Amino acid sequence: MEVQSHGKTHQGRVRPGNEDALFVGRWVYAVADGVGGAPAGEVASTLAVEQVAAYDDATPEDIADTGALLGASVRAAARTVAEAGADDPARTGMATTLTAAAVWDDQLVIAHVGDSRAYLLRDGLEQLTNDHTAVEEAVQVGLLDRADAARHPERHLLVRVVGMDPDVPVADYGPWRLQSGDRVLLCSDGLTEACETRAIARHLEDARDPESACEALIRAALEGGGPDNVTVVVLDLV
Numbered sequence: 001m002e003v004q005s006h007g008k009t010h011q012g013r014v015r016p017g018n019e020d021a022l023f024v025g026r027w028v029y030a031v032a033d034g035v036g037g038a039p040a041g042e043v044a045s046t047l048a049v050e051q052v053a054a055y056d057d058a059t060p061e062d063i064a065d066t067g068a069l070l071g072a073s074v075r076a077a078a079r080t081v082a083e084a085g086a087d088d089p090a091r092t093g094m095a096t097t098l099t100a101a102a103v104w105d106d107q108l109v110i111a112h113v114g115d116s117r118a119y120l121l122r123d124g125l126e127q128l129t130n131d132h133t134a135v136e137e138a139v140q141v142g143l144l145d146r147a148d149a150a151r152h153p154e155r156h157l158l159v160r161v162v163g164m165d166p167d168v169p170v171a172d173y174g175p176w177r178l179q180s181g182d183r184v185l186l187c188s189d190g191l192t193e194a195c196e197t198r199a200i201a202r203h204l205e206d207a208r209d210p211e212s213a214c215e216a217l218i219r220a221a222l223e224g225g226g227p228d229n230v231t232v233v234v235l236d237l238v
Helices: 041-057 066-087 134-140 146-151 189-194 197-206 210-223
Strands: 003-010 020-024 028-034 096-104 107-113 117-121 125-127 171-177 183-187 230-237
Touching: 003 020, 003 028, 003 210, 020 041, 020 230, 028 041, 028 183, 028 230, 041 066, 041 096, 066 096, 066 107, 066 171, 096 117, 096 183, 096 230, 107 117, 117 197, 125 197, 134 146, 183 189, 183 197, 183 210, 189 197, 189 210, 189 230, 197 210, 210 230
Parallel strands: none
Antiparallel strands: 003 230, 020 028, 028 096, 096 107, 107 171, 117 125, 117 183, 183 230
């Protein structure tokens, strides 16, 4: 199968700058969201996606495990961001989310830290990743229901980030076997905070190609108030 892809980012209507970063490669894709309130978020997100991008030149079939390769890239990003923060007092504490995907042949794998997300559109929209937040952990153990979690004032409190801890646990997902007609979305929480899941699904279903899907999703986030930087990467399997 062939992958058609596109990515787009926007600073939104409120933030003074854009601390998100993205990468769209041959078989590796990533979205990172610099942690607000921490120093040098834009540096952290850029360093993180650069580490993932470096693996786009590798050939997964020579390594036999694409998931291990992608996970290694995210773990390398964690070490790089943590070391850069430790070496520069102005960047101490800098951190970012990082959601990376790899598609090889008909296989999709994801490596993930934070609350950016990955979705698969196929007979409906399925969220593939879990947010690394205190609120999501409460949902997972039954202390909070999903409706209350969506309104919780601390829903953005991250319990895992790329940065500070060079050995942060990385969540590995997949592999999923992809089909022709599947559409994959990676996004920062600037999209999911501004748009309901039903609206995201509708825009993905209606768009004719990845570029128009990205345009529609960014536009929807801005129409929803654009409270944060918003970044999207869309992949079509054809």
